[in-house]
Amino acid sequence: MPRFAANLGRLFTDRPLVERFGAAAAAGFEGVELQFPYDLPAEEARAEIDRHGLTMLGLNTRQTPEGGLAAVPGRERDFSVLFGHALDYASTIGARAIHCMAGVVPQLQHAAADKTLVENLKRAADRADPWNINLYVEAISHRERPGYFLRRVEQAADILAQVDRPNVRLQFDFYHAQIEGGDVINRFEKHLPRIAHVQIAGVPTRAEPDEGELNYPAIFEAIDRLGYRGWVGCEYTPRGRTEDGLGWGRAYGLGA
Known part of the structure; x- marks a missing residue:
């Protein structure tokens, strides 16, 4: 049976972030992931994680106007600083992974962006390795972030092959994969050796995974x-x- 983690950037948002850890635990989640937790001091986040016995999964590099910097040519130093912040935060709270957001890149710069992303990930992977922290790349659909450099799972897998570091893995989001190509179970199976984390949402609404185009019970059985x-x-x-x-999620132990 799948193990579900609450994304605290999207769930329980009627509460301050510091209160969402307890809300997630009370709802039956045993793991949590964060997006941009940096306004909450890492020590406070760690205290809540420990208090509620949660497994802390991953977080994102900081949000920027470009939607990330990992693939943006000419911004390598800025990405290094952002990654350093993420690594410090992740190591303090006991996170297992950092999603290195690629960012929006104009089409004419895509060749340069490919090389930039590969080299940035290699350097970041070496920095993260002593902490046993994985790096994730994720394909994000054009609907969610127009112009985002990584749009398709296949493109992200090609980047991973070029990086060739064991701690750089694929985050497979069924919502984005459905929008950018569909055939999600077959594509998941094809890329499974590189997949370290999965995310879900209903398509096309991005609401609960009980409506829309994807049959999530069948997906859960398949994975x-x-x-x-x-x-x-x-x-x-x-x-x-x-x-x-x-x-x-009641069949999986979630909810009252």
Whole structure:
């Protein structure tokens, strides 16, 4: 059975971030992931994680106007600084991974962006290795972030092959993968050796995974059958109060 983690950037947002850890635990989540937690002191986040016995998964590099800097040519030093902040925060709270956001890059710069992303990830992977922290890359759909450099899972997998570091892995988001190509179970199976983390949301609404184009019970059965043993991050935007929308997860131990 899949292990579900609450994305605290999207769930329980009627509360301050410091209170969302307890809310997630009370709703049955045993793991959490963060997006941009940097306004909350890392020591406070760590205290909440420990207090509620949660497994801390990953966080993103800081948000920027470009939607990240890892692939933006000419911004290598800025990315290094952002990554340093993320690494300090992640190591303090016991996070297992950092999603290195690629950013928006004009089409004419894509060749340069490819090389920039590969080299930035190599350097960042070497910095993260002593902390046993993985780096994630993720394909994000044009609908969510127009102009984002990494749009398709296949492109992200090609980047990983070029980086060739064991601690640089793929974050497979079924929501984005459906929008950018569909055929999500077959594509998940193809790229499974590189996948370290999964995220879900309903398509096209990005609400709870109980509506729209994707049959999530079938997806959960498939990823179990295929041998995926990682976490499934619930990165959706609830239609209302988070707790009221957890009916989809009751079969998996979520909700009251």
